[in-house]
Amino acid sequence: MTDDALIAAARDAAKHSYSPYSNFAVGAALRFADGSLVTGTNIENASYGLALCAETIAVSKAMADGVRGGLEAVAVIGPGADPITPCGRCRQVLNELAQLGGTDPDILCVGPDDVRRLKLSDLLPHAFGPASLA
Ligand code: THU
Numbered sequence: 563m564t565d566d567a568l569i570a571a572a573r574d575a576a577k578h579s580y581s582p583y584s585n586f587a588v589g590a591a592l593r594f595a596d597g598s599l600v601t602g603t604n605i606e607n608a609s610y611g612l613a614l615c616a617e618t619i620a621v622s623k624a625m626a627d628g629v630r631g632g633l634e635a636v637a638v639i640g641p642g643a644d645p646i647t648p649c650g651r652c653r654q655v656l657n658e659l660a661q662l663g664g665t666d667p668d669i670l671c672v673g674p675d676d677v678r679r680l681k682l683s684d685l686l687p688h689a690f691g692p693a694s695l696a
Contacts, residue, residue, distance in 0.1 A: 565635065568593050569672050572637040575601035575616065583610055588646070589639045590616035592624055595632025595663075600624040617652035621659050631663035636682075637670040645673035653686040661691040 568591050576589030581604050588604045602620025606613040617638060624630065636656060640646035648656060648669065660667050660682055669685060671678040683689070 563593055563597065563599060565637070565670060565677075568599070568635060568637045569639065569670060569677065571599055571601050572616075572639045572672065575603045575620075576639055576641075577603075579603040579616070580605045581613075582606065583608075584613075585641075587641050588616040589637075590620040591637045592620050592633060592659075593635045593637075594624075594629060595634055595665075598624075598629050600627070600629055615649055615652050617648050618655050621652075621655050624659065630659065633660045633663055633665050633667045635668040635670060637672055639672040643674060645671035645676065645678045647671050647678075647680070647685060653682070654689070656682055657686050657689045657691050661689075661693060 571591035572589040576587045579587035581587050583606045590602045592600045600620050600623050602616045604616045666681050666683045669680045
């Protein structure tokens with residue numbers, strides 16, 4: 563799957579966002595080495611602090627479906643004029659999945675005009691992960 567297709571999947575996922583409190587719809591798409599694609603979108607709650615981010619939903623879906631190895635790339639798209647990067651909690655959640663498969667995925671932060679490509683290890687240096695418990 564191309565990066566453009568991954569980005570399109572993230573954009574499509576944002577259409578299902580449940581974000582009536584922030585009006586900030588986010589979409590995320592995960593690409594795995596075996597060709598699997600898993601998407602997510604943010605889901606908010608009347609108890610505001612319980613909001614779940616798009617990336618966390620995507621990782622949870624992948625984990626629940628047994629898709630755990632070879633996370634290659636992640637596309638994230640928000641509604642604003644600038645690309646967004648995953649929040650701190652989502653970086654940690656993504657790191658858990660990435661470390662399970664021994665990868666350092668590209669994070670494609672998608673804006674209306676450009677795509678910022680970062681490595682997860684640059685967004686979350688010196689990460690605490692499964693290996694830290696060994
Ligand atoms: N949000 C995400 O889905 N991903 C992020 O990485 C940052 C923030 C969501 C959470 C909340 O529903 C809305 O964006 C505004 O913060």
